[in-house]
Amino acid sequence: MAGELIDMLKYLFIRKNKHMRKLIVIVSVLLCGAASAYSQTELYASGTFGYWQNGEVQGTGTVMLKSGTWIIRVSDREGTTDYVPSNLEENFKVEGTQVKFVAQMEEVPEGVRMLGVPVKVIKIERLGS
Numbered sequence: 001m002a003g004e005l006i007d008m009l010k011y012l013f014i015r016k017n018k019h020m021r022k023l024i025v026i027v028s029v030l031l032c033g034a035a036s037a038y039s040q041t042e043l044y045a046s047g048t049f050g051y052w053q054n055g056e057v058q059g060t061g062t063v064m065l066k067s068g069t070w071i072i073r074v075s076d077r078e079g080t081t082d083y084v085p086s087n088l089e090e091n092f093k094v095e096g097t098q099v100k101f102v103a104q105m106e107e108v109p110e111g112v113r114m115l116g117v118p119v120k121v122i123k124i125e126r127l128g129s
Contacts, residue, residue, distance in 0.1 A: 059101065106120055
């Protein structure tokens, strides 16, 4: 089916119908956006670890204090990543708290060594009791 769709799109572009090309571009953009939104929602609901897209990360991890800085440590099949949230709420600053979160990655200041990946929390929830 995908091959047929690609063939149809090639045919329409070759015909040089400017209105049809505009329509195809608009539909393609809308479909890509819908697929992206669906996959992000689906992955958050499923608890996928360390998922990154467009500077956004989500995962399930443990809140801990590392050298005086609160971090969220995410461990998965590929290793461990520490995230340093700039806006972690006080009620989550409890050693060992298990959380599920979505965050936007922030820039690392030039010449500064960080304890982890700097992020701004968009959504966070406590897991378990």
